[in-house]
Amino acid sequence: MRRLRTLFMVGLTAAALAGCSSLSDNMRVPGQDEYRDDSKRAQVRGRLAGEDGILLFGTDRSRRSDAADSSGAGIGVNAFLWRATLDTLSFMPLAGTPDPFGGVVVTDWYTPPGTSGERFRATAYILGRQLRSDGVRIVVFRQELRNGAWVDVPVSASTAAELEDQVLNRARELRAQSTAAAR
Amino acid sequence: MRKILLGTTGVVGAALIGMGAAQAQTAPTVRVGGYFEFTGGYIDDTQDRNAVVIPNSGGRTVSRDKVDFRSDAELHIFVTGKAANGLSYGATIEFQIDNMVTNTGSQSGAGTGVDTDEVYGFVSSPTLGTLRFGDEDSAASLMAVSVPGPTQLGISASWDEFVAQAPDGNRYILADINDGNDATKIIYLSPQFFGLDFGVSYAPNGREGEEYRSVAGGLQRDPTDSIRNELSGAIRYRGSFGNIGVTAGFGAMRADAQDNAVNLQDITQYQAGLQVSGFGLTVGGMYSWGKFAGVTRAALLPGRDNSTNYALGASYAIGAFTLGAFYGKAERDNGPIQADRTQTLWGLGAAYTLAPGLELFANYTNVKDRNIALGSGVLAPAGNGPGQRDRDIDVIVVGTRLAF
Secondary structure (H helix, E strand, O other): OHHHHHHHHHHHHHHHHHHHHHHHHOEEOOOHHHOOOOOHHHHOOOOOOOOOOEEEEOOOOOOHHHHHHOOOOOOOOOHHHHHHHHHHHHHOOEOOOOEOOOOEEEEOOEOOOOOOOEEEEEEEEEOOOOOOOOOEEEEEEEEEEEOOEEEEEOOOHHHHHHHHHHHHHHHHHHHHHHHHHHO | OHHHHHHHHHHHHHHHHHHHHHOOOEEEEEEEEEEEEEEEEEEEEHHHOOOEEOOOOOOOEEOOOOEEEEEEEEEEEEEEEEOOOOOEEEEEEEEEEEOOEOOOOOEOOOOOEEEEEEEEEEEEEOOOEEEEEEEOOOHHHHOOOOOOOOOOOOOOOHHHHHOOOOOOOOOOOOOOOOOHHHOEEEEEEOOEEOOEEEEEEEEEEOOOOOOOOOOOOOOOOOOOOOOEEEEEEEEEEEEEEOOEEEEEEEEEEEEEOOOOOOOOEOEEEEEEEEEEEEOOEEEEEEEEEEEOEOOOOEOEOOOOOOEEEEEEEEEEEEOOEEEEEEEEEEEEOOOOOOOOEEEEEEEEEEEEEEEOOEEEEEEEEEEEEEOOEOOOOOEOOOOOOOOOOOEEEEEEEEEEEEEO
């Protein structure tokens, strides 16, 4: 009998553990608009301005997902990749204004803290409207100070690839946040 | 080479550090929303017949006019923000054009005064659920599942806004579980697990806003002032099976009756509802029961028993049109020796979406009201006329509503 109970407990624990992942998949907090609203406003289909209320102050974050993949959007390249590139390269100073239509971000020279004899700059190209793993290309340049003059030196090939990975990870996060916000 | 590697690792490391700063909080937004509505009504009501005495005419009476226009509007302010830890927060402040019902229940009659409707703040955690606090509907109302219908067609929708009060002071008694009258309360709304979520709310008394009454007139904390300890809760399920969507809910509320010489009974009300939708068609119904008086959470006179409400309805969306129909019946116990009051309704209607947020609608509602009591609890005099116990109403409403 005791053994049966032990078996039962083990089975139950296993079922609970197996259920954990599906619980997180099936759990979410309903949005503020998912409750019954007895206002007459709530019954009408659609909204005059196409969005729920007219924005008086602040930035509308909920529309980013619309802009990301649609063709007629305000910027010429994928918005997630664009934003992710800016976020990733934001530790370096930017050279000039980034071009959201051509999808080019050029940084100025940057010397990492703790080093004095070397500096880096990067150029990022966002290659299209789709959120794809080959949608971003980053080139890193490196110089060393030799005898009072900056000299070009080779950069490890993996550096650019790691930065690209950072951009892609960040883009994935932004897209997940945007999807969650839109729900 | 080693130096190159070190240097480049530094660059990537700096990029990683920079990521933290990029996940800043979302700046708050302020939005304004609301609606404007214009309606015209044609009312044929047996209680309007010879209901008005012409002054100084020796008691000559005339009927009320059958046509009326109304305008209505609300302005809502929504403030929302999101903290870096994922916590959403905000406030909703709704202003309404109101008939200005005063604390004592009398109406100023101006019809164009502005006061607040729902006014509440909220915090919402992505894992723990949402807390709302302020003048807001009770949990059972926020999660109620009821009869579907196009704009302004329903059990207590546009028709009752055109008719006179019955002798007991109520225009309609068929309604969903009471909404808590926006009494100031705290509401917890849970996360959803496998389509199921629940909510609970508590209001210490029936007053709202920053209301306090003069010492001479009593305070909202006086046990004689209004109902007390109003608890409300609901559980609902929302899911889909293939192309069929199912929403089901059960809600309940209870409150202590105010202390009163006639020993009013404590209030309970329950509601179960179901909606099934697919291919543009939604059918649904609700059944509500409990010990309450009138339309909503009014304490019940001693010796009176359960009230019931039920309604069934359907709506069908085809392009810009939504068509709908419903049938429902309410019963109130008029005491052991008097017949129950019954109110039976049916209605047909349609709404047309002219542009996003702009609708035209038209509907017809038929009302059969029997055994209306006076405010004192005694049946009104026999007959089907003004101030009498029976009543038949036909209402046609045509209007437009703009929502933004």
